[in-house]
Amino acid sequence: MNSTDLPRLTVRSPADLIAAVPYLLGFHPAESIVVVAMSGSRIVFAARSDLPGDADPREAAGHIAAVTARQGADSATVIGYGPAAQVTPALDALRDVLADAGLAVLDALRVTDGRWWSYLCTEPDCCPPEGNAYDPRASSVPAAAVFAGQVALPDRATLARQVAPIGEATMRPAIERAEQRLTALLAGAPASDLLGRRALRVAGVAAYRAARRRHRDGERLTDDEVAWLCLLLTHLPVRDHAWERTDGRVEDVAFWSELLRRAEPELIAAPGALLAFAAWRDGQGALAAVALERVLAEHPDYSLALLMDDLLRRGVPPSRLDGWPIDGSATGSKRGKRRPRRRQPRRRDQ
Template sequence: MNSTDLPRLTVRSPADLIAAVPYLLGFHPADSIVVVALAASRIVFAARGDLTDDADTQEASTHIAAVTAQQGADSATVIGYGPAIRVTPALDAVRAALTDAGLTVLDALRVTGDRWWSYVCTEPECCPPEGTPYDPRASTVPAAAVFAGQVALPDRAALAAQIAPVGGAEMRHAAERAEKRLTGLLAAAPPTDLLGGRALRSAGLAACRAARRRHRSGKQLTDDEVAWLCLLLTHLPVRDHAWERTDGRDEDVAFWTELLRRAEPELIAAPGALLAFAAWREGQGALAAVALERVLTEHPDYSLALLLDDLLRRGVPPSRLDGWPASGLPKQPRRRRSRRRPPR
């Protein structure tokens, strides 16, 4: 599921709403259930879930309805994308769950190919049984969304491709050099510096500042700079220093995206979680979700990723935590059991 701080788009018809959904999510959904929630006449929340098997439909519907109800919404429209045989049971379950949660269901739509059907309207003049053809290009919504800086990628896979790894042998060699450099740093720390904590923090802060300056200047970080910073970010005081200086700016998203893509798998936990935080703060819930998926696949016990994943799944908007993490950390969720060794 993903949620966003949504752009203001004027929607006057079901076709307009269908045209708006890809820009609300960040990509064109397929085999999905989407809930668009409103407070009065303003869209305040959009969430997407995969179409699930019958055994999982009820649980997924209850969850998405509960999350939607927490957004201050009073009504919602449900849209299913896919063939009728899969969409109809999911639509029925989500409609019932939303009603049980106290929300008015304004409409329930199925989109299959280039046609849509309403499960609420029974008037053949406006909702014919063979479906209503639609062309997103006939709506003013896509143009307004693009003008507002919104992007709709072809699908979720295209979004995940934006953070796919691009490292190689040279990056692996850089990671090995970073390990040797770290060994030397700790060996040179004075006896009064317990476990080299001060030396690690000092080196980490310097590496963060240098990397951000280089990135802001438009220069690409070297393999050694990426490997050294990512290794130092496994030291929590360094990670937290970087976290407190990460917000919802485009610059933050671009910076952490570069580090996540280039880092070795054992070092992606911190940059991936920090990218998710920056994307969430910027209102790019879908990007935050795919970043967290990548992190938790490699490091299922990484606490910051679990915390952010919990926020996204509960649909917590970034505005509710303005000033965080400097203002204090919320309670972190329980760690998942795993045989994998968590990152340092």
């Protein structure tokens, strides 16, 4: 199974759906509201947000409902994780705004301490007042998901650690060497090369190609290779060259993850934004979100990160932009469209 083929998980009961949610999101939710959107009998979208806490539940519900309504879904199941005092008003608000958006709410569930309750079922035989105990191990869903190569991390913090800095002390000297190399490159550019732009792009393309080739061969990039490429990626023509060649492939996600984790904070903007793009293209909205959080904390005005953050917040599906930025306006390049991607359930997290 490649990264564009999420497994078909057969869901026959609320317990099965609860068991499936961590694999739809990529991690086990807690203190959360989750929407699982359907088109017919097919799951097309899963989104998560924090419980609103003291905030107006209708405001939070309105945002996640608006995102869900744009996914081509006709129905949804909503699930709240946490104590009843926090989950109930959040789910009530979400059910109302989903209905106002024209989506049928198939069920509304609360999950607390290994038990689940339905807000729509009043039959004591199947939905007793004390709730239903559930054990995900009793469902066939986790086994099917694991067999298909899907992973459900323990929580969102574990996911965030996948983009956390490695903190190699040797990177700072490597950056200093890269800066000296860049100074020499610009000094050696011919007078006809205004501001050394051509020399920068040639060097950037060469560095990107060499790094991708070594990464595909399973070789670990040296500190100097990481520092040099990340420094060159601060120049937009180099960044856009890499962007045009980034899609939702496993190797794209792995490559940009490594660069983001190893780069020093001042150089993480391009690798982090490109990781977010690759993860979003692969349907890994939660991974894209944590990558963007890290980038925007250091570089709040970085345009590509802001663009990706807007796409995630509006729930734009990757299929809407097949071929972009190759055939889009971002770079003006016209190399032709990428091959169409198979439709898959989309995951979003905020």
